Amino acid sequence: MIHQPLDFEKPICELEKKIEEFKQLSASEGIDLSDEISRLEKKVRKLQEETFSNLNAWKIVQISRHPERPYTYDYLYLMFDEFIEIHGDRRFKDDTAIVAGVGMLDGNRVVLIGEQKGRGSKERAARNFGMPGPEGYRKAMRAMDIAQKFNMPVVTLIDTPGAYPGIGAEERGQAEAISASILKLAGLRVPTIGCIIGEGNSGGALAIGLVDRMFILEYAVYSVISPEGCASILWKDQSKAPQAAEALKLTAADLKKAGIIDEVLKEPPGGAHNDFKSMAQTIKNALIGSIGALRSVSIDELVKDRYSKYRGIGQFRETGG
Amino acid sequence: MPLFGSEKTKNSLDSLWIKCNNCNEIIYKKEVEKNLKVCPKCNYHFRLSAKEWIDILIDRDTFHELWSNIEAVDPLDFKDRSRYRDKLKETQKLTGISDAVVTGYGTINELFLNIGIFDFNFMGGSMGSVVGEKITRLIEKAAEEGSNLLIVTSSGGARMQEGIFSLIQMAKTNTAMSRLAGSSALYISLLTDPTTGGVAASFASIADIIIAEPKALIGFAGPRVISDTIGQKLPDGFQRAEFLLEHGMIDMVIDRKVIKKTIAQIIKLLGNTQKRL
Ligand SMILES: [Zn+2]
Numbered sequence: 001m002i003h004q005p006l007d008f009e010k011p012i013c014e015l016e017k018k019i020e021e022f023k024q025l026s027a028s029e030g031i032d033l034s035d036e037i038s039r040l041e042k043k044v045r046k047l048q049e050e051t052f053s054n055l056n057a058w059k060i061v062q063i064s065r066h067p068e069r070p071y072t073y074d075y076l077y078l079m080f081d082e083f084i085e086i087h088g089d090r091r092f093k094d095d096t097a098i099v100a101g102v103g104m105l106d107g108n109r110v111v112l113i114g115e116q117k118g119r120g121s122k123e124r125a126a127r128n129f130g131m132p133g134p135e136g137y138r139k140a141m142r143a144m145d146i147a148q149k150f151n152m153p154v155v156t157l158i159d160t161p162g163a164y165p166g167i168g169a170e171e172r173g174q175a176e177a178i179s180a181s182i183l184k185l186a187g188l189r190v191p192t193i194g195c196i197i198g199e200g201n202s203g204g205a206l207a208i209g210l211v212d213r214m215f216i217l218e219y220a221v222y223s224v225i226s227p228e229g230c231a232s233i234l235w236k237d238q239s240k241a242p243q244a245a246e247a248l249k250l251t252a253a254d255l256k257k258a259g260i261i262d263e264v265l266k267e268p269p270g271g272a273h274n275d276f277k278s279m280a281q282t283i284k285n286a287l288i289g290s291i292g293a294l295r296s297v298s299i300d301e302l303v304k305d306r307y308s309k310y311r312g313i314g315q316f317r318e319t320g321g
Numbered sequence: 322m323p324l325f326g327s328e329k330t331k332n333s334l335d336s337l338w339i340k341c342n343n344c345n346e347i348i349y350k351k352e353v354e355k356n357l358k359v360c361p362k363c364n365y366h367f368r369l370s371a372k373e374w375i376d377i378l379i380d381r382d383t384f385h386e387l388w389s390n391i392e393a394v395d396p397l398d399f400k401d402r403s404r405y406r407d408k409l410k411e412t413q414k415l416t417g418i419s420d421a422v423v424t425g426y427g428t429i430n431e432l433f434l435n436i437g438i439f440d441f442n443f444m445g446g447s448m449g450s451v452v453g454e455k456i457t458r459l460i461e462k463a464a465e466e467g468s469n470l471l472i473v474t475s476s477g478g479a480r481m482q483e484g485i486f487s488l489i490q491m492a493k494t495n496t497a498m499s500r501l502a503g504s505s506a507l508y509i510s511l512l513t514d515p516t517t518g519g520v521a522a523s524f525a526s527i528a529d530i531i532i533a534e535p536k537a538l539i540g541f542a543g544p545r546v547i548s549d550t551i552g553q554k555l556p557d558g559f560q561r562a563e564f565l566l567e568h569g570m571i572d573m574v575i576d577r578k579v580i581k582k583t584i585a586q587i588i589k590l591l592g593n594t595q596k597r598l
Binding site: 164173175178180223225230234235243248314 | 388390391392393394396397399400401402449450451453454457479481482483484485486487488489490491492493495496497498499500502503517518519521522523524525526527539540541542543546547550551553555556559560564568569570
């Protein structure tokens with residue numbers, strides 16, 4: 001059950017609470033409320049369906065940032081049989097907004113790189129709200145080197161409000177770190193698979209987002225800039241973020257249409273935060289399928305395909321003159 | 322569209338006097354222009370248009386423009402307070418160029434050079450699909466020929482109005498850069514005021530040699546975003562070229578009056594000196 005519902009989740013939450021109360025009541029008092037309960041359960045499913053089939057871009061942005069949404073660590077525990085985390089960039093520090101390591105995914109050795117927001121105020125602050133600095137991207141590059149050396153596919157889980165805009169981050173080359181990470185992914189001679197699990201904003205997301213296969217969860221977003229940032233620059237008014245969210249075409253459905261995403265992964269009813277396990281299983285199946293498919297292509301072919309894929313992204317007009 | 326149909330730009334110095342962006346002194350316009358648009362009082366390097374850069378860097382009458390016929394579409398049908406497609410037309414008219422980067426080749430002190438130049442007057446030098454495509458073609462050309470490449474940047478970052486397409490241009494250009502890295506082509510990046518966001522965080526920061534103009538603002542995040550985030554005033558000189566040099570992010574800070582000579586010298590030492598026009 002959800003504990004911190006978004007505004008539009010509240011009616012659903014209220015019903016779920018009532019069902020819970022009825023269940024407890026019938027258990028403690030021995031009264032048969034099963035008819036009432038099943039009536040309410042039907043009602044809640046219908047309400048959930050209605051609410052979630054009609055989400056506008058701004059509501060989807062809010063779900064993508066839901067404080068109860070599963071994060072990289074949650075998926076890691078649910079998907080991997082074994083996992084060894086690596087730490088640090090060997091230069092300055094360990095940036096915990098990025099988690100990286102090697103794990104066993106259904107018999108496949110895999111390098112995982114994921115952005116991690118942190119749950120609860122203490123962990124959120126410790127992980128800098130999922131905003132990596134240059135050290136995070138340099139740790140990610142270490143993980144890519146390991147993948148290359150030991151011939152393992154790379155899986156990236158993207159979930160960040162953006163790369164951190166701070167004094168230290170700039171001093172230590174945030175721009176260079178992002179660029180170098182993108183460059184390394186472009187030339188990596190192993191299969192690479194990405195999944196946007198929450199919020200994929202700007203260069204902070206793209207830094208681990210140049211991949212052979214890209215998935216996105218149904219209520220995740222991927223954008224050049226946050227709607228708030230866009231609104232404050234183009235509308236000169238941050239409160240226009242809902243309009244900006246609409247204009248940026250940042251939802252999974254829009255991105256699939258634009259050809260940026262290979263496949264949208266359906267979320268459980270009410271969103272991933274309602275059922276971590278089934279969401280993790282869906283992602284795991286998609287990853288295993290992709291690893292198999294990409295492994296069946298020669299590595300030269302794979303790098304060539306990756307080149308053509310990114311070479312072809314962009315829309316413009318070339319006139320005769 | 323002709324390359325330089327109109328000389329009028331937003332930044333055109335159309336009065337007799339101008340105010341320096343850095344020291345705020347009011348200076349006689351002619352004096353600044355004679356000085357390659359460098360402030361005689363504080364050495365601030367005013368932003369140049371693509372055409373002005375070509376005049377400064379490229380030997381007279383050797384510049385050949387490429388791909389000026391690539392023009393932006395409006396893939397998202399984007400509308401904020403105005404329509405993106407209207408803004409494009411308006412800006413093309415105002416600047417006389419088709420988009421924010423001019424690409425081509427020519428010679429610099431008789432040495433062959435592929436060159437891409439950002440023009441800040443065109444929507445803040447922002448990178449959308451057109452910029453990404455032209456820069457990618459230029460990188461591929463240099464990689465294939467093993468010829469010299471210079472990119473002069475002046476950009477606020479991605480072209481938000483093209484949404485995700487603009488973000489992915491960082492991936493597209495760096496994918497081409499991974500090909501260039503495997504070639505013998507020399508790549509020099511010249512960072513001018515300002516170079517931030519998606520351009521800074523892609524091809525601009527991974528050159529063989531990185532040069533910056535004095536006092537140019539260079540970084541990933543814009544200074545206002547940073548001070549808003551951390552709730553602090555930023556230190557003096559933060560994100561300026563000299564700051565980046567001190568922190569090991571660039572190779573040199575070069576005055577405009579010796580930039581041509583410096584680039585030619587780098588090409589002589591590292592680059593392809595055989596290729597002819
Ligand atoms: Zn001055």
